[in-house]
Amino acid sequence: MFQLNHHTTKRSLACLLGTALLLFAAKPSLSYGQGTSFSSVSIGVQPKIVKIYGAGGIKGLEAYQSGFLISEQGHILTVWSYVLDTDYITAVLNDGRKFQAKLVGADPRLEIAVLQVETDRLDFFAPKAAIDLEAGDRVLAFSNLFGVATGDEPASVLHGIVSAKTPLDARRGAFKTTYRGPVLIVDAMTNNPGAAGGALTNREGKLVGILGKELRNALTNTWLNYAIPMSELNQAIDDILAGKTRPRSVDDSVKRPDHPHSLHKLGILLVPDLLTKTPPFVDRVRSNSAAAKKGLKADDLILFVNDRMAESCKTLKDELSLIDRIDSVHLIIQRGQELLELELKLADGT
Template sequence: MQNESRDREHPSNSISHNTPDTKYHNRAPWKKAAASLSLVLLGSGMTFAGGYMAAHPRQVSESASNLALSRVNAAPPLPATTDPNFVTKVVQKVGPAVVRIDSSRTVKTQIPDEFSNDPFFQRFFGSQLPDQQQDRVERGTGSGFIISADGRILTNAHVVDGADTVTVTLKDGRSFKGKVLGKDELTDVAVVKIQADNLPLVAIGNSDQLQPGEWAIAIGNPLGLDNTVTTGIISATGRSSNLIGAPDKRVEYIQTDAAINPGNSGGPLLNYRGEVIAMNTAIIQGAQGLGFAIPINTAQRISSQLIATGKVEHPYLGIQMVGLTPQLKQNINSDPNSGLSVNEDKGVLVVKVVPNSPAAKAGIRAGDVIQKLGGQTVTDASSVQKAVENSQVGGDLRMELRRNGQSLNIAVRPGAFPAQVQ
């Protein structure tokens, strides 16, 4: 179910989302959909054109006038900012608050006893035989941005994941030892603290108001090239984690064509006013112009909890689901091995219920079709996930569903997302 790669800074510990195992290839289409839960010609004509213009200047002039009129009538021009140097001003304003984060961690490797004690193995390596236990240091570089004058910095969780040491370097060259206040793997957000005062900080925008086509400016340290600036637009909003190949995350990503590369992770994505609208976090390997960022409203909500308690509790139901369509309904009902029978055309089909989960305790079954959650109509898995994420752990969440042609109202009490879901 994982088709692309996320940008990971530790090169020897990068997580890539590869193509599905071959065991999935022969599954029915509906099963594939469910599994995606747990993305001038130039040449001789130039000579002819030049000759025509020389021989018929009046006709060319009239044609050009008609063309100019038709363009005016065809489409209005895009609105421009009042300052042609707005990118430069944004960089000058925000650049000092963007930092480089260098992290390192020690990985212990163990030589199996059967190798170290094997005479054949010792014969070839002799005195060069490595110790049974060796330490290997992995290093990585990412980006971050300062959100408080006393040294709180926002970055990606994968930038500091497992780090023994974290070093934060400011644009002015000063370096500080960083402490990870907390990190949340489900949203890939982390907060780092350095001991400093009167630091430059970013201005925060509102990611809920973003529209495709708006300017996007990225600042970060891609591939070790500090303070790199790239520009583009907001290509799309609300990209689900499943769609971009990161089904283990709970984020509706912002898509941008501003160049993002390894090392940009954790850096800010800015609007034309210099406000942070998102945190750069992922790319699709082998693609161009496809970068993804965590909306700043999401990152702020998570970081506030990390700063307050060092952890984040995510509401959890424990169901595997897929958006229902008439075609999917037909595929399921025509598959004798599906074990399901569907009578509905719309809603979200429950494919599996995790044992002993909140959903199981509430009586939800595989084959149920969710139509409303928390009073809101749901049509796909992302809308259910969003409704659950906006609920409270331990609170009551009302669910309207259809089962065997009958309507049911169920109250389910979300639990805290477990460290590992089987």
């Protein structure tokens, strides 16, 4: 039976708003910005928006999200989420073409990821050309909210204003997120399934930021509609594109040490590796081990090892095999919604 709940209410409101926007967009004579119509702005942005499909599909875990092109070579900026926890990520372009996208890299600290599809000569946003906005500025939010568009249908567009520009870390404990930086709060209903990873632009269609993941205040049970400014992401995007977060284990030319680290030596037991990309969650930590002495705990998620992304149990094991046992191991872990850094080193003679 159909049950009316919070998401259903948001879905109905979004559909009504989407209908109103379509009617508005059908009138190109309406001025929107410096002599620019709403429809022409939307038409100019749509080719840059990407619909992304991957893992999920069970209750509460939608298997889709949004992204946008950031290079002519098919690089796509999106949010880092469970949707990308699969080897079969599908990216659908504005013209309906479908590609299997590969994960280039991610920064869970900023909750972003970069994908790539094998095509070129694409229309794209230049991240470093993004602009900054202040409270009161009008914005447009482009995304595939609710997964409505599956082929060459245009992405949904919401209109609103920037309500505030504020640091998200001021809400520590209220909002469960690893990101701790400035955000743009908008009055458009962007906090909907599938909208995360979409593009926030100004009224002329210039890139401003990326739409954040669904976020609810644990104290007031209210949802936050927000975007992360591109100025906070550009350095991380450059690092990802430069391969600085790419696992070294994918490079066969990297020399392996004679006496490498291992999970067993460090005292770490991961959850059973049953999936293609089983996330490296810690199942148990051996007492008096290097990991135990530094405070690693069961249920911790290992995100990075020596600044290289550990996207799966297999990747983590491979990365450790490239680190000499005499060297320390730097881990970035996620415990709940908190990111922690640990430096593990084996005792002499171990």
